[in-house]
Amino acid sequence: MKVFMLGWEFPPFISGGLGTACHGLTKSLSNLGIKITFVLPKPIETSHSTHVEMLTPAHYRPDQIGEEFIETTGELKNIRFHTIQSPLHPYTTPEEYQKRLEEIIQQKKLLSVESRQVFDQWLKKEFEGGHVEPAGHYGGDMYSEVHRYAAAAVRLALQQPDFDVVHAHDWMTYPAGIAVATVTGKPLVVHVHSTEFDRSGEHVNQMIYDIERRGMHAASKVIAVSYLTRNIILTRYGVLGEKVEVIYNGVEHEENNRLSAQQVGIRSDEKIVLFLGRITMQKGPEYFLMAARKVLEEIENVKFVMAGTGDMMHRIIEMAAQMGIGHKVLFTGFLRGDDVNKVYQMADLYVMPSVSEPFGIAPLEALNHDVPVLISKQSGVAEVLTHVLKVDFWDIQEMANKIVAVLKYPPLQMTLREHGNFEVRKLKWSGAAARCVQVYQDLVPAMK
Amino acid sequence: MPSVCFYFQVHQPFRLRHYTVFDSADTYFDEFKNASICRKVANKCYLPTNRLLLKMIQRYEGRFKCSFSVTGVVLEQFQKYCPEVMSTFDALAETGCVEFIGETYFHSLSFLYSRGEFTEQIDQHTDLIGRLWGQKPRVFRNTELIYNNQLAETIESMGRFDAIITEGADRILGHRNSNFLYRPPNCQRVRLLLKNYALSDDIAFRFSNRGWEEWPLDAPKFSRWIDQVNGCGHMVNLFMDYETFGEHQWEDTGIFDFMYHLPEHVLRHPDNNFKTPSEIIDSYPVMDTIDVPHVISWADTERDLSAWLGNAMQSNALHELYKIEKLVKQTQNAAIIEDWKKLQTSDHFYYMCTKYFSDGDVHKYFNPYDSPYDSYINFMNVLSNLRLRCREALTEQNVAEQAS
Numbered sequence: 001m002k003v004f005m006l007g008w009e010f011p012p013f014i015s016g017g018l019g020t021a022c023h024g025l026t027k028s029l030s031n032l033g034i035k036i037t038f039v040l041p042k043p044i045e046t047s048h049s050t051h052v053e054m055l056t057p058a059h060y061r062p063d064q065i066g067e068e069f070i071e072t073t074g075e076l077k078n079i080r081f082h083t084i085q086s087p088l089h090p091y092t093t094p095e096e097y098q099k100r101l102e103e104i105i106q107q108k109k110l111l112s113v114e115s116r117q118v119f120d121q122w123l124k125k126e127f128e129g130g131h132v133e134p135a136g137h138y139g140g141d142m143y144s145e146v147h148r149y150a151a152a153a154v155r156l157a158l159q160q161p162d163f164d165v166v167h168a169h170d171w172m173t174y175p176a177g178i179a180v181a182t183v184t185g186k187p188l189v190v191h192v193h194s195t196e197f198d199r200s201g202e203h204v205n206q207m208i209y210d211i212e213r214r215g216m217h218a219a220s221k222v223i224a225v226s227y228l229t230r231n232i233i234l235t236r237y238g239v240l241g242e243k244v245e246v247i248y249n250g251v252e253h254e255e256n257n258r259l260s261a262q263q264v265g266i267r268s269d270e271k272i273v274l275f276l277g278r279i280t281m282q283k284g285p286e287y288f289l290m291a292a293r294k295v296l297e298e299i300e301n302v303k304f305v306m307a308g309t310g311d312m313m314h315r316i317i318e319m320a321a322q323m324g325i326g327h328k329v330l331f332t333g334f335l336r337g338d339d340v341n342k343v344y345q346m347a348d349l350y351v352m353p354s355v356s357e358p359f360g361i362a363p364l365e366a367l368n369h370d371v372p373v374l375i376s377k378q379s380g381v382a383e384v385l386t387h388v389l390k391v392d393f394w395d396i397q398e399m400a401n402k403i404v405a406v407l408k409y410p411p412l413q414m415t416l417r418e419h420g421n422f423e424v425r426k427l428k429w430s431g432a433a434a435r436c437v438q439v440y441q442d443l444v445p446a447m448k
Numbered sequence: 449m450p451s452v453c454f455y456f457q458v459h460q461p462f463r464l465r466h467y468t469v470f471d472s473a474d475t476y477f478d479e480f481k482n483a484s485i486c487r488k489v490a491n492k493c494y495l496p497t498n499r500l501l502l503k504m505i506q507r508y509e510g511r512f513k514c515s516f517s518v519t520g521v522v523l524e525q526f527q528k529y530c531p532e533v534m535s536t537f538d539a540l541a542e543t544g545c546v547e548f549i550g551e552t553y554f555h556s557l558s559f560l561y562s563r564g565e566f567t568e569q570i571d572q573h574t575d576l577i578g579r580l581w582g583q584k585p586r587v588f589r590n591t592e593l594i595y596n597n598q599l600a601e602t603i604e605s606m607g608r609f610d611a612i613i614t615e616g617a618d619r620i621l622g623h624r625n626s627n628f629l630y631r632p633p634n635c636q637r638v639r640l641l642l643k644n645y646a647l648s649d650d651i652a653f654r655f656s657n658r659g660w661e662e663w664p665l666d667a668p669k670f671s672r673w674i675d676q677v678n679g680c681g682h683m684v685n686l687f688m689d690y691e692t693f694g695e696h697q698w699e700d701t702g703i704f705d706f707m708y709h710l711p712e713h714v715l716r717h718p719d720n721n722f723k724t725p726s727e728i729i730d731s732y733p734v735m736d737t738i739d740v741p742h743v744i745s746w747a748d749t750e751r752d753l754s755a756w757l758g759n760a761m762q763s764n765a766l767h768e769l770y771k772i773e774k775l776v777k778q779t780q781n782a783a784i785i786e787d788w789k790k791l792q793t794s795d796h797f798y799y800m801c802t803k804y805f806s807d808g809d810v811h812k813y814f815n816p817y818d819s820p821y822d823s824y825i826n827f828m829n830v831l832s833n834l835r836l837r838c839r840e841a842l843t844e845q846n847v848a849e850q851a852s
Contacts (some may be wrong), residue, residue, distance in 0.1 A: 298470070389820075397470065404468065405828065409764070411761045412821060
């Protein structure tokens, strides 16, 4: 079984859960003997690779502008990476995108003649000479960039057409998925890690919604990361229920976390409550702050750490100051690698107050680090975790009540930690990968 | 000649209301929820089953008998929320075919934490049963049939009980069976009535289970199983939650019909009869001594304390609760003491059980909370407030004493 997989990001260059999910899933698929060609819109800098062992770019051909082909060994031995130089970035807005694009245009011209031809052909066929500006012109909007990525992906697919299934992760890759599936006649699986309704609430970007809808309807099978997401796909995108499969994410289990237990003993008596995620509307950072203020009415020796960046960062910093709790809230910026481990080791409680969270891998990572977890009921991960505290994101009073309880009653923290860590061990990527293989096999019955 | 001995456990806790760390009111219990649950169960179980038993006692002219253990906290709720249940119990008491068993008024785990509190609650319960139905319990059962040798000694030393009811757990019986009377070591007066868990659970748990090979269970079949005890036992102790009838086993499972026709088939064999626990101990000799050094109970398959003391939250909550006993009693404040006692009801700790929590089984069914963690948080918040009230009451006392 060979899979042509389209993604946005991959560790160590990640800005959110999608990269983590792609890494965990592909690793486990690879262990099951599935061969994967993984196409990325961002270059991977091998010098920064940590847990992913990669060889140096083997075939870097200047004529294929911005594309790198990377062979890997070790735990990802069945995966080949292709990257396409592109400013596509998973968690971005069209405005931000515009800025990034201009920067890149400064540096180099973007599209090869060859790929522009393939793409234009496909574009004509797909959109009947419709409303889209040909990508080569570079109208400079995210929409055409998404289609330029699609064109490059089609070209790659045509070079190596020996795969069985196309698997596309989230909206930016759906047009590429549709294109590759159309050109090659292979079945398309779209994997919904998040929808426009999760990211933007009711103020959806129509263009993104249309791309998502088209992807879901063009796909032979849709994989949702939770029943919460499945419901959105059914009700908001009008996809038939029998086409949508729920496959929960997993978490990778790292050893050597025990160190943290010892460090707990030598720490000062100040408690730490952690928010780790993008500081953006979807993640509910303002609810975290409002709960923090309530907690501080009850408990003095506690600090609230907000790890991450995002479009609401400045507003949240100001908000903390206005509330008069600025000295109790620390902002660390975006953390990766060892810094993430460190912040988990310091934390007494991890809070995910998400307004809408299709799944939410971060709580699993927190549990993996022996940190008790408080999550919003509006998260997909709440469907799979029982040994955690749950609260409606808008219920500040109850959120604060539970935070105080964890800080005030040590047996609660202890029991949550013990049972939670045990429970999270059952949520493995290998299970998710096996379910994916089942989905592939149903679509490609001849293959075994 | 087996005597069938029915004992039904009747209990409802005073459930707590949602109580956050920011609350400061001294009302801890959810009046509305408790009232509605009490009325719901009364309509499904207590009323129809009490009426059924009355009908049976009349029909079989006193040859059908049974016994009840009704906790003080559920009686308070009957009086408050559905007094018609009280009148049906009154009618049952008047037949003379119903025996009431003694227990801790608050259905508490006090035996494990405070012997003083334990005997105090038994006395309180005994007084209530005497006041209501003119009976003085001769037989004792501890909360959830929690039992060991020490409990027997404590009960023996109270000097008014002749027997204790507990679980016929395999590990205390060994090669023996539960169908005889036994005696605890170091006790002269007190005897042991052991639950026949196989036959009890056939009614209480398996009755409506379509996956069970004996389903459907009817009165002739069950009475044949009772007949089989002939020659290897004096009695069959069928001990179960009263909510089995109509609540755990719904009316449409046929549980009421089963019960109504059971005596007819049991009594068809001339050697069979129905006896109350007191009649059993007056009729049969003690066969052997049963040594129970470790605590047993009737809960789950483990038949131990793990449903109430299985995790750190449960032991912490219980420990903190009994730690303030002295403080509470020093206040001599009736409302504070009453609240403290109501917090002792074992259900509060059962809700905190994390055993099987992920599997969503019977523990969940009885749990008003979404999770054991929520129940612990709620309980601890209430307890914090109670502790505060104690301190305030004592400060006031001191001020008053100094002024006088």
